[in-house]
Amino acid sequence: MGMTMTQKILADHAGLNSVSAGQLIMARLDLVMGNDVTTPVAVREFEKIKAGRVFDKSKVAIVPDHFTPNKDIKSAEQCRCIREFARTFEIENYFEIGQMGIEHALIPEKGLVVPGDVVIGADSHTCTYGALGAFSTGVGSTDMAAAMATGEAWFKVPEAIKFILKGKLNEWVSGKDVILHIIGMIGVDGALYQSMEFTGDGLAGLSMDDRFTIANMAIEAGAKNGIFEVDEKTLEYEREHSTREYKVYKADEDAEYSRVIEIDLSIIKPTVAFPHLPENTRTIDEVGDIPIDQVVIGSCTNGRMEDLRAAAKVLKGRKVHPRVRTIIFPATQQIYLQALREGLLEIFIEAGAAVSTPTCGPCLGGHMGILARGERAVATTNRNFVGRMGHPESEVYLASPAVAAASAVTGKISSPKEVVG
Amino acid sequence: MIQGKAIKYGNNVDTDVIIPARYLNTSDPKELAAHCMEDLDKTFKDRVQEGDILVAGKNFGCGSSREHAPIAIKASGIGCIIAETFARIFYRNAINIGLPIMECPEAARDIEDGDRVSVDVSSGIIRNLTKNKVYQAEPFPPFMQEIMKADGLINYVKERMGSK
Numbered sequence: 344m345g346m347t348m349t350q351k352i353l354a355d356h357a358g359l360n361s362v363s364a365g366q367l368i369m370a371r372l373d374l375v376m377g378n379d380v381t382t383p384v385a386v387r388e389f390e391k392i393k394a395g396r397v398f399d400k401s402k403v404a405i406v407p408d409h410f411t412p413n414k415d416i417k418s419a420e421q422c423r424c425i426r427e428f429a430r431t432f433e434i435e436n437y438f439e440i441g442q443m444g445i446e447h448a449l450i451p452e453k454g455l456v457v458p459g460d461v462v463i464g465a466d467s468h469t470c471t472y473g474a475l476g477a478f479s480t481g482v483g484s485t486d487m488a489a490a491m492a493t494g495e496a497w498f499k500v501p502e503a504i505k506f507i508l509k510g511k512l513n514e515w516v517s518g519k520d521v522i523l524h525i526i527g528m529i530g531v532d533g534a535l536y537q538s539m540e541f542t543g544d545g546l547a548g549l550s551m552d553d554r555f556t557i558a559n560m561a562i563e564a565g566a567k568n569g570i571f572e573v574d575e576k577t578l579e580y581e582r583e584h585s586t587r588e589y590k591v592y593k594a595d596e597d598a599e600y601s602r603v604i605e606i607d608l609s610i611i612k613p614t615v616a617f618p619h620l621p622e623n624t625r626t627i628d629e630v631g632d633i634p635i636d637q638v639v640i641g642s643c644t645n646g647r648m649e650d651l652r653a654a655a656k657v658l659k660g661r662k663v664h665p666r667v668r669t670i671i672f673p674a675t676q677q678i679y680l681q682a683l684r685e686g687l688l689e690i691f692i693e694a695g696a697a698v699s700t701p702t703c704g705p706c707l708g709g710h711m712g713i714l715a716r717g718e719r720a721v722a723t724t725n726r727n728f729v730g731r732m733g734h735p736e737s738e739v740y741l742a743s744p745a746v747a748a749a750s751a752v753t754g755k756i757s758s759p760k761e762v763v764g
Numbered sequence: 765m766i767q768g769k770a771i772k773y774g775n776n777v778d779t780d781v782i783i784p785a786r787y788l789n790t791s792d793p794k795e796l797a798a799h800c801m802e803d804l805d806k807t808f809k810d811r812v813q814e815g816d817i818l819v820a821g822k823n824f825g826c827g828s829s830r831e832h833a834p835i836a837i838k839a840s841g842i843g844c845i846i847a848e849t850f851a852r853i854f855y856r857n858a859i860n861i862g863l864p865i866m867e868c869p870e871a872a873r874d875i876e877d878g879d880r881v882s883v884d885v886s887s888g889i890i891r892n893l894t895k896n897k898v899y900q901a902e903p904f905p906p907f908m909q910e911i912m913k914a915d916g917l918i919n920y921v922k923e924r925m926g927s928k
Binding site for chain 2: 367388465486493532726729
């Protein structure tokens with residue numbers, strides 16, 4: 344019987360000719376990653392193993408991005424713990440403030456993931472790298488610790504849902520709208536324990552940034568991983584970012600899927616997820632009148648160049664609404680610099696938005712944009728759970744950068760078409 | 765054998781409400797336990813007693829991969845979690861840190877808040893002592909049982925690395 348893309352990658356990394364859904368395997372890892380919240384726990388567990396060394400200094404990445412630049416003394420202590428660990432074990436891919444970015448934008452940018460890799464990260468949005476045709480999934484700190492010692496991790500081979508993408512996105516519709524549309528359709532546990540495999544003619548029209556956004560939120564449908572078929576765009580991205588050898592895996596013709604879902608990209612409208620689950624989606628024309636207090640544009644989901652360009656297209660020559668605090672955070676230093684060179688930062692600041700150094704801060708209610716009781720935000724982030732961005736009685740509405748920017752201008756959830764015309 | 769009263773919640777209990785990110789500047793189990801479930805149920809930390817059983821619906825532990833969530837639950841005294849389904853990262857984390865969990869939709873739906881419940885992890889037998897009912901959970905695959913027998917992944921890895 345044929346295998347899915349994910350199954351083929353896992354089989355190869357487990358040293359097996361074939362695997363099937365449900366099988367438990369031990370797989371070799373190409374990268375193990377963690378951040379300033381999850382790595383301290385991993386360090387504590389790693390010390391218990393008494394391994395004395397990490398399996399490969401070039402295959403561990405540590406990114407202090409969550410509560411950084413350090414938001415308080417306790418966070419500073421956590422960062423010191425991982426910094427010392429990185430020095431002691433000579434971790435090659437430790438990224439200090441000034442070089443760091445939000446991990447899931449930074450790791451691909453640094454060329455640390457290539458097609459065919461198996462990656463685990465102690466962060467749920469590690470599934471982002473599936474955009475590159477790698478198997479990549481989030482785990483906890485103990486898994487990270489064990490993997491740093493052994494270079495392996497156990498997996499239950501997942502079955503997959505195949506998404507066949509067709510057609511082309513309309514103006515003001517992006518990868519964020521595609522993934523919100525899909526989560527609205529299948530629910531927050533619609534892909535539980537499974538892979539989401541993206542293929543079809545429609546892929547050609549999706550940029551790498553769109554694909555990163557879509558793969559990033561696979562976890563929000565409960566998926567183990569999201570994975571894109573590799574095409575010329577993926578290879579072009581790799582040529583620009585990495586010199587490592589890669590391997591392209593294609594699903595077998597007779598691979599079995601638990602479901603096959605066709606998505607016509609041309610009918611997707613700008614989509615917003617209402618509190619308090621990413622599956623509570625409505626298209627922009629169904630939103631109604633929702634006044635807001637804050638807009639956050641950025642995060643591992645939507646802090647890349649195209650996201651900032653879309654926001655700038657809306658904000659150029661306009662002012663944000665006086666009652667809306669607008670915070671924009673480019674996801675990496677490289678993106679920050681590029682946005683500076685393209686004049687985007689000037690557009691944002693002229694519009695009355697605050698521009699921040701890269702951090703995960705507001706997305707998870709850490710710092711840099713916490714909501715008070717009863718406040719509402721439109722955010723380009725990935726979760727709108729109770730209390731996610733601050734007070735348990737605050738609300739987060741998930742949307743694309745274009746919708747978020749339009750909402751910043753009008754003071755209520757709005758379509759970019761309405762604002763730009 | 766684990767025995768205690770059931771504390772019951774609904775579907776899609778996410779790790780942000782199990783332990784809000786504002787407390788993730790520490791990984792101390794006691795500090796985390798002091799805020800466990802805070803954004804979902806402020807009465808939890810006063811109600812919970814050693815050996816109590818957490819019962820929930822579908823997709824328990826969805827969202828962030830923070831291991832602080834199962835650590836907080838374990839440190840608050842919960843002996844076992846029974847749910848219809850678990851989100852996969854939470855499922856791994858619980859097994860890896862030696863917090864017993866059971867997937868049993870029938871028990872998860874039938875047990876009510878406050879029921880006395882006993883759980884035998886090795887056989888997968890769940891007893892509702894209040895309603896006088898017995899449920900059978902899927903037993904864990906042998907590989908995961910080995911991890912649990914070693915009291916978590918770290919000991920399991922230590923044993924394997926030691927024998928190499």
